[in-house]
Amino acid sequence: MELRIALAQVAPSLGDVEANLELAADRMRAAEARGAGLTVLPELALTGYLLSDLVPEVAMRADDERLAALGRTVPGMLVAVGFVEETDDHRFCNSVVLLRGGDVIGLHRKVYLPTYGLFDEGRFTRPGDRIRTHDAGAPWGRIGLSVCEDFWHASLPMLQAQDGAQLLVNVAAGPSRAPGSAAGLEAIDGWHKMQDTYALLGTVAVAFCNRVGNEEGLTFWGGSRLVGPNGATIVQAPLWEEALVIGSIDTDDIRMQRYGVPLLADERLELVRRELDRIIAERADLPPTSDDDAP
């Protein structure tokens, strides 16, 4: 079965939700014309990135009618899109939602909010506390959603692979550190290496959609890509420019990769958990939690 995926590498307008909803719908229609069944838009694609105190003004609940309407743009199409989510208890999260028709198929709240260097996300949004996968039905199976910095923590994609994901979707708003210089290109290369590695180790497909455009002094670099379950690049968008790139993954390739390289099946989760429990206890100077640790 073919999974045909469109990466909509766009430059959202900061703070203009209506314009960004239109932009997202426009890319979904263009993706449909090219046969895609899933369109991925970047992190905060509906709001822009450097929001600061605009956060409560642009926030939407996950069941907001505007999101449902976006989901209905193309009948049957899945769309993953980043937005500012306001929870029932008024936490403001940097979230990605997976929609189809008027339904919310999946929702992920960014767990790791970078608040260092040029980033100040923890100042304006609150972290999520769930790492899950979402059943999108045949042929998609389970999809693991994440947002940008989440991918710099290997535990997250690996948990999602263990939780049954065939496809990891990471949406990003990655600003360039030093465009054109060796240091800047290394940073982009680091992102791509990391995606290849997760695909290889998780024997999963990876769809990465990073925004472009400019906000204040920041320039977002794009370079969105689709990686197969063997770590090979299927399609890659250009740096800096808006683009709609489309690629396909055959679910049979995932199946045969997992037969040939059964890393997921060989994983020893009980062992991992025991060692994690031990490390957590030792760090907090707590007594051992498991009998296994007794001499």
Next chain:
Amino acid sequence: MTDEAVLPQIDPDETIDVIVRFIRAQLEQTGFERLVLGLSGGVDSATVAYLCARVVSPDRLLAVRMPYRTSSDASETDALRVVEALGCVTERVDITPMVEPMLELIGPEGDGALNVRRGNVMARQRMIVLYDRSAAFDALVAGTSNKTEALLGYGTLWGDMAAAFQPIGDLYKSQLREVATALGVPPEIVAKPPSADLWPGQTDEGELGRSYDELDRALFALVDRRWSVERCVGAGLPRELVEWVARRVAMMEFKRQTPPVAKVSLRTPGIDHLYPRRRPGSRRTSR
């Protein structure tokens, strides 16, 4: 109007105490011992002069009067009233010959846009004079912008908004009058209609088209209380006023921030090269 939509009372003495400590800390952190400010004769600069006089002795406070040929005589009289009360050092620098060649390029007083351009030239010339006197008198420039002006962007970028620090930048105009009174600023200065005095007959409230009391109530609700426009209207504030103020605050954001730097390196001033303005090693030890 509900009680909620009214600007809350402040304690002028507590406020003065905090600002005086702030000014003293600015001098200590920078290694300066003197202060200079532009004294117009209005309540804002008079208030700042009185605040500065609580921190430095009169011989270390320079009040510069910078009239243009059309400036009102009343402004000069009021400025001198402040100088006399404080006993501080003062200078009169007539900006007329400095700005006239530029004003000739712009053209005579006319419509609003032309007047704003002419006013900006005067405000920026005063900044040039103040920063020159700052170097000559070895003093920090005390700012005289208030919160109402800063939020509405009712000031000239790189002109009257230029300063080393802003002692009254978090006080609304209507709160500032209470502080001025508590400091002993002459009542005639506190009571007169605020004016930038950039052209004859100009008043702030005439130019903004609203009273400071109205503006401050709307600003307080929108900014300090974080109310939506609808909630402000629900509390009895006029919709036209609230929408105008909200739009103006957004439109003037650029005047309150340093310009963005295009990030092209690993460390960029203002983005990820971030330090306190004053830190060990930055304090001036000698002239």
